Amino acid sequence: MSDWKETNTHLRILRDAEAGHYGVIAAIAYNIEQVHGLIKAANTARSPLIIQFFPWAIQVFDGLLVRTAAEAAKSADVPISIHLDHAQSEDLIRRAAELPFDSIMVDMSHYEKEDNLCKTAQWVQHCNERQIATEAEPGRIEGGEDGVMDTAGLEACMTTPEEVEEFVATGVCALAPAFGNVHGEYGPQGPRLDFKRFENIRECADGRVHLVLHGTNGFEPDLMTKCIGAGVSKINVNRLVLDDYYEHLHAKTGKMPHTQLIEEGIEKVIQLTMKWMDICGSAGKG
Structure with missing residues (x-):
């Protein structure tokens, strides 16, 4: 292992999670209130955070x-890493690599397979030269999120063990496999995950890369703990930790001072994030 990978905060968080058999929340933030709330939740729960x-x-x-x-994050009492999710533009990756990211997801999944692998390897090297960890998406996880290209128009493709081998060869640090999970919202039946496929993926990965769970909107606690038990260490969340914040804004905007609205919104982020840190088993591990 390269020396920088030993000290990279993101990779250290994931190694510790795998050794301790817990999951680490990797929460999307859109503004400073959410950033502050997430960090305060991590400090209070004594939990690592992404x-x-x-x-x-x-x-x-x-x-x-x-x-x-x-x-x-540097001032926090627990390990916190800063990650860029779904970087799909090569110009954007180049720009992001000059910012203080601990990790960048090199998402070339909107290209056909050979181009995806070639471009992934190229940008993994670019990031690694700057001591930034990387993540990629073998297969295609359908759906779209804020500012992320919707891949649902492409032929749905769950990750195969062969693809795991191909992506490991790019030098990537973490993989987000497609095993029935989707970006955005699930249909009326909710998530239908193929855990047998995931088991095959994990066996093929054989500890050479960290495994990441995308598409957790609407997850119940028991499904989350099942995914962690199956071997995922990085748990991407969006609405799971932000729903209460947005409900508060929608209900209270214009009905209280702006400063109070902000402060109470931050508290909503803190409490919901701490709940999921406890569910994922990371509370007290920081």
Whole structure:
């Protein structure tokens, strides 16, 4: 292992989670209130944390929100890494690699297979040269999120063991397999995950890469713990930790002072995030 991988905060968090058989929340943040709430939740719960941003955050805030989060993470009492989720533009990856990210998801899944692998390997090397960990998506996880290209129009393709081997060869640090999970919202029947497929993926990975769970909107606690028991260490969440925040904003905007609205919104993020840290088993592990 390269020396920088030993000290990279993101990779250290994932190694510790795998050794301790728990999952670490990797929460999307859209503003400073959410960043502050997530960090306060991590400090209070004594839990490691991964704060994620979509490319949108770089484009709109010109890197300011990322730099602010990275600075706040340094002052936390627990390990916190800063991750870029679903970086699909090569220009954006180049720009992100100059910001204080501990990890970047090199998402070339909207390209056909050979181009996906080639471009992934190229940008993994680019990030690694800057001591930034990387994540990729073998197969295609359907659906779309904020600022992320919708792949549902492409032929649905769950991850195979062969694809795991191909992506491990790119040098990537973590893989987000497709095994029935979707970006965005699930249909009326809810999530239908293929755990047998995931078991085959894990056996093929054989500890060479960390395994990541995407598409957790609407998950119940028992399904989350089943995924962690199956071997995922990084748990991407969006609505799971932000729903109460948005419900509060919708219900209270214009009905209380703005400062109070912000403060109470932060508290909503803190409490819901701590709940899921407890469910994922990371509370007390920081």
